[in-house]
Amino acid sequence: MRLIALLLENxxxxxxxxxxxxxPDTAVSWMTTLIVTAALAAGLIFAFKGLRKYLAxxxxxxxxxxxxxxxxxxxxxxxxxxxxxxxxxxxxxxLTFVQIGELxxxxxxxxxxxxxxxxxxxxxxPWRRELV
Amino acid sequence: xxxxxxxxxxxxxxxxxxxVRLLAVGFPTRRDxxxxxxxxxxxxxxWRVDPDRSSGASDDLxxxxxxxRRIQSCLSDNNATRxxxxxxxxxxxxxxxxHLDPLDLPQExxxxxxxxxxxxxxxxxxxxxxxxxxxxxxxxxxxxxKKDLDVQIDxxxxxxxxxxxxxxxxxxxxxxxxxxxxxxxxxxTAFSNTPTNFFLCGSxxxxxxxxxxPVIANFLKTRKDQNxxxxxxxxxxxxAPYVTPPNPPFNSLEDGSQFNxxxxxxxxxxxxxxxxxxxxxxxxxxxLVKQILQGFYADPEDxxxxxxxxxxxxxxxxxDYFDELYLVGKPNPNKLKAWSNGGATQRNPLNSAEIVSxxxxxxxxxxxxxxxxxxxxxxxxxxxxxxxxxxxxxLPSYKVGGFEIxxxxxxxxxxxxxxxVVHQIPWKNVRASIKDFELCRFYDDKEARVGIDEPSFTExxxxxxxxxxxxxxxxxxxxxxxxxxxxxQEMWKYLASDDISxxxxxxxxxxxxxxxxxxxxxxxxxxxxxxTTQEFGKWCPAGDQFTRGDYLRHVWTxxxxxxxxxxxx
Numbered sequence: 199m200r201l202i203a204l205l206l207e208n209x210x211x212x213x214x215x216x217x218x219x220x221x222p223d224t225a226v227s228w229m230t231t232l233i234v235t236a237a238l239a240a241g242l243i244f245a246f247k248g249l250r251k252y253l254a255x256x257x258x259x260x261x262x263x264x265x266x267x268x269x270x271x272x273x274x275x276x277x278x279x280x281x282x283x284x285x286x287x288x289x290x291x292x293l294t295f296v297q298i299g300e301l302x303x304x305x306x307x308x309x310x311x312x313x314x315x316x317x318x319x320x321x322x323x324p325w326r327r328e329l330v
Numbered sequence: 331x332x333x334x335x336x337x338x339x340x341x342x343x344x345x346x347x348x349x350v351r352l353l354a355v356g357f358p359t360r361r362d363x364x365x366x367x368x369x370x371x372x373x374x375x376x377w378r379v380d381p382d383r384s385s386g387a388s389d390d391l392x393x394x395x396x397x398x399r400r401i402q403s404c405l406s407d408n409n410a411t412r413x414x415x416x417x418x419x420x421x422x423x424x425x426x427x428x429h430l431d432p433l434d435l436p437q438e439x440x441x442x443x444x445x446x447x448x449x450x451x452x453x454x455x456x457x458x459x460x461x462x463x464x465x466x467x468x469x470x471x472x473x474x475x476k477k478d479l480d481v482q483i484d485x486x487x488x489x490x491x492x493x494x495x496x497x498x499x500x501x502x503x504x505x506x507x508x509x510x511x512x513x514x515x516x517x518x519t520a521f522s523n524t525p526t527n528f529f530l531c532g533s534x535x536x537x538x539x540x541x542x543x544p545v546i547a548n549f550l551k552t553r554k555d556q557n558x559x560x561x562x563x564x565x566x567x568x569x570a571p572y573v574t575p576p577n578p579p580f581n582s583l584e585d586g587s588q589f590n591x592x593x594x595x596x597x598x599x600x601x602x603x604x605x606x607x608x609x610x611x612x613x614x615x616x617x618l619v620k621q622i623l624q625g626f627y628a629d630p631e632d633x634x635x636x637x638x639x640x641x642x643x644x645x646x647x648x649x650d651y652f653d654e655l656y657l658v659g660k661p662n663p664n665k666l667k668a669w670s671n672g673g674a675t676q677r678n679p680l681n682s683a684e685i686v687s688x689x690x691x692x693x694x695x696x697x698x699x700x701x702x703x704x705x706x707x708x709x710x711x712x713x714x715x716x717x718x719x720x721x722x723x724x725l726p727s728y729k730v731g732g733f734e735i736x737x738x739x740x741x742x743x744x745x746x747x748x749x750x751v752v753h754q755i756p757w758k759n760v761r762a763s764i765k766d767f768e769l770c771r772f773y774d775d776k777e778a779r780v781g782i783d784e785p786s787f788t789e790x791x792x793x794x795x796x797x798x799x800x801x802x803x804x805x806x807x808x809x810x811x812x813x814x815x816x817x818x819q820e821m822w823k824y825l826a827s828d829d830i831s832x833x834x835x836x837x838x839x840x841x842x843x844x845x846x847x848x849x850x851x852x853x854x855x856x857x858x859x860x861x862t863t864q865e866f867g868k869w870c871p872a873g874d875q876f877t878r879g880d881y882l883r884h885v886w887t888x889x890x891x892x893x894x895x896x897x898x899x
């Protein structure tokens with residue numbers, strides 16, 4: 199939480215939540231939501247890929263091409279947006295204090311976190327040759 | 331081990347073609363240091379003894395050898411210009427056939443043995459200007475009719491071994507001298523003190539084969555007995571009738587009947603457009619008409635009787651020349667539709683009896699020793715098997731170092747090899763595949779080799795598939811092969827490149843959900859194998875110094891070891 203609070207002190211990141219000074223709890227909560235959603239999406243994407251590989255009935259189907267891998271990463275961006283949209287819409291605080299524009303910048307932030315996690319995850323795993 | 335296959339006449343040449351194709355698809359002759367069945371390390375030379383230099387059988391053999399050379403070059407260093415076809419997939423074969431033309435006899439004078447008739451050979455120096463040699467005519471007269479002495483024999487001996495045996499005897503004598511054409515072609519001096527398996531093959535009932543096999547075997551046996559330390563072995567395969575030709579376009583004249591040039595012209599006018607005369611010059615047509623009128627052609631009525639006489643001759647005189655002697659034939663021979671009197675027009679697909687004969691050669695080369703010194707039979711088919719309905723499971727098996735080689739399993743393993751290497755290795759994504767494919771790990775630090783290896787494997791396996799298809803082509807009324815078509819159809823599923831066929835095979839090789847076991851099994855006739863593509867991915871020779879030939883042989887061995895005879899069949 200302290201880390202998120204520190205992040206919110208950053209000018210750039212304050213773009214994600216302009217009313218951070220007035221609603222610090224909501225700001226931290228929103229920030230946490232963005233990061234957790236991104237991490238969950240990355241985890242789900244890895245789990246999906248791992249499961250597909252495990253269930254592949256033919257050995258060559260276990261092998262993912264670079265194109266397939268990037269496509270999967272790209273596809274993973276959509277659930278993040280829809281998840282955040284749903285969370286934003288269903289949470290009264292977010293609906294009140296997080297502006298539409300901040301929803302989009304928040305989504306962009308989550309996407310960046312997600313991309314960093316997915317790419318790093320590939321690079322440190324045996325799947326790195328499927329990415330680069 | 332050094333092997334020599336001596337193909338005598340057209341039937342022997344067809345068996346040589348079958349042998350080359352069997353070796354191309356992976357049939358083994360020995361076991362390597364690791365105990366795996368292979369033919370690498372052995373070498374083969376093919377000698378062809380036939381006056382018919384331009385025969386269709388010879389063209390087919392040369393095509394098979396060209397394919398073999400291409401396969402071997404693809405699996406070694408892509409140098410297809412060498413005459414010795416070498417790789418670690420199959421044995422080395424000298425792809426330049428040594429043509430031992432029995433009419434290419436030593437000459438004392440320029441005109442000796444130039445005319446290719448029996449008289450031209452046995453009485454060649456008579457009546458020549460400036461020569462005063464007494465004619466052999468009086469000596470030959472009790473043995474031969476005039477027509478026998480004057481018929482052209484450069485297309486074979488027309489099922490008349492009594493014509494060919496005289497020429498063959500002179501020819502085999504000439505082999506002793508490396509300076510003669512025959513001696514030069516055979517190069518027997520190179521086999522001195524070298525353990526060698528000589529295998530002779532020819533028909534029992536034909537002309538060239540019937541007279542050539544015993545004469546050449548006798549020659550080799552004599553030399554072998556004079557040099558017992560050389561380690562020579564002599565094997566032979568006699569082909570009893572397995573195909574019968576149709577009758578010629580017209581009948582021969584009765585014995586003693588005369589004909590003149592006008593008669594010949596009349597026959598050419600009437601029959602000259604028949605397929606038997608296709609592609610012939612007017613002179614060749616005239617010669618063929620004369621041969622038919624005089625009865626110099628393969629008479630289907632006489633074949634069985636001649637085979638019986640031949641067998642009796644072997645029983646009384648020639649069987650002892652051989653360490654192993656095999657007899658192959660069909661109780662009900664296949665019937666050829668197209669008539670031919672030799673030459674390039676005589677093109678027949680491989681017959682199942684020729685495959686059996688080639689397997690007998692492999693049995694001999696593998697030193698399997700069939701039966702004992704007094705037994706010599708491998709059946710091609712029995713009365714229970716229709717001559718035009720053979721299956722791969724009917725083929726005789728042989729042993730390599732005590733390890734049974736079932737032809738049907740070899741066919742299955744080789745067909746699967748093609749499917750796996752061409753369609754199951756992710757050639758386009760080798761970098762990402764090192765975890766699942768050991769071969770891809772091999773390419774990890776030499777990725778440039780993928781661009782060479784993939785097309786080389788594909789081309790070699792295309793030619794191996796072609797040989798598989800040549801060997802068991804379905805019986806056809808116009809081109810009888812003796813094969814039931816089911817094996818060819820079943821095998822085609824593994825060789826085909828269309829998406830439906832590939833998916834069909836993949837279904838069987840796919841692993842079950844949450845299990846390492848394959849969903850189905852791949853089968854050919856009575857043989858089947860069960861494995862997954864995941865297992866295939868792990869098959870790779872050890873180390874990082876292996877060749878394409880090593881890899882294919884390794885995968886083939888894994889496949890062959892997994893092939894089993896299905897229960898209840």
